[in-house]
Amino acid sequence: MNHERFFNDEEEEEEEEEMMAFMNGWFVKYGIFTLTMLLFCLTPMAGSGTPRQNSYLILLDPAHGGEDLGVVSDKLREKDLTMNMALLVRQEAQKMPGLQVQLTRSADRRMTIAERVKAAGTMKADCLVSLHVNAGFGKKATGYEIYFPGFRQAASDGGDSSPILKDMARNKSLNNSVRLAQQIQSGLETVFPRKGRGLRDAPSPLLDGLTIPGLVVEIGFATHPDDRKKLTEPETQRAVARALVKGLQDYFQKAPAL
Ligand SMILES: [Zn+2]
Structure with a gap:
């Protein structure tokens, strides 16, 4: 005064x-x-604290972290690549109106599956995409893979007073996971033509713990020299990030009601 x-x-x-x-x-x-x-x-x-009207929140999960390095092949460490990719996807998504991106971890630290599942619930995310790099299946294995949660688990986890409602919500979320997988697949197809190894339904503690649509994307094989070289190129990383954002954008545009 x-x-x-x-x-x-x-x-x-x-x-x-x-x-x-x-x-x-x-x-x-x-x-x-x-x-x-x-x-x-x-x-x-007003209300929620985040502008969610006409806006979708994507939770990106850079897999591994801290002392959990993930796949290590030559100079490539999975935990570093997944983090880098997540940051690039967030950058690309910021250019798109209506998409918001949060990361399960923003630092190089170990995180349990339960913590990652919990983050999806706390943030009220609309979907989760977990980024990984593949290894194995022999040294010739190459290309990307997309995993969605298994339908087999859907009917078996009732037990409370509204198992039918719970199953309906779970089935809706599973169907949306498949649709999301298809959109991400067509996005990645532009970067890695004919390199898709198909959409895979497999039990996954992370995906099976979610109540929202979720995917695991294995971007390529660290154990294959061509994949490894491509994955470490900044321009390929940027192209993959754009492809993922395109897939996410198409998914939300075609299904505004979740
Ligand atoms: Zn991994």
Whole structure:
């Protein structure tokens, strides 16, 4: 506060009154308009704290981390590549209106599957995509794989008072996982033509723990020299990130009601 206010003389009071009159006039002229605009801008923020109207929250999961390195082949470490890819996807998604991306881990730290599942619930994400790099199946194995949760688990986890409702919600989420997998597949097909190893339904502690659509994407094989070289190229990484965002955008555009 200004201490000079204690020594206010009349002149200053007059000035103040003039100012008040001016402000009142200004408010009548422009204030209501400004207030309306402010309210209009703030409306989508009301309630949840995040602007979720016409906006979808994608939870990206850079697999592994900390002392859990994932696949290590030559200089490639899975935990580093998944983190790098997640950051690139977030960057690309920021260019798209209506998509928000959060990461399960933003630092190089170990995280349990349960912690990753819990993050999806806490953040109220609309889907989860877990990024991995593949290994094995012999040294000739190459290409990307997309896993969605197994339908087999759907009917068996009832047990409370509304198993039917629970199954219906679970089936809807599983169907959406398959649709998401198809969109991601067509996105990746543009970067790795004919390199898809198909959509795979496999039991996964991460995916089976989710109540939202979720996928595991194995971007390529660290154990294959061509894949490994491609995966470490910045331009391929950027292209993969764009392809993933395209797939996610198409998925949400075609299914606004989750
Ligand atoms: Zn992995």
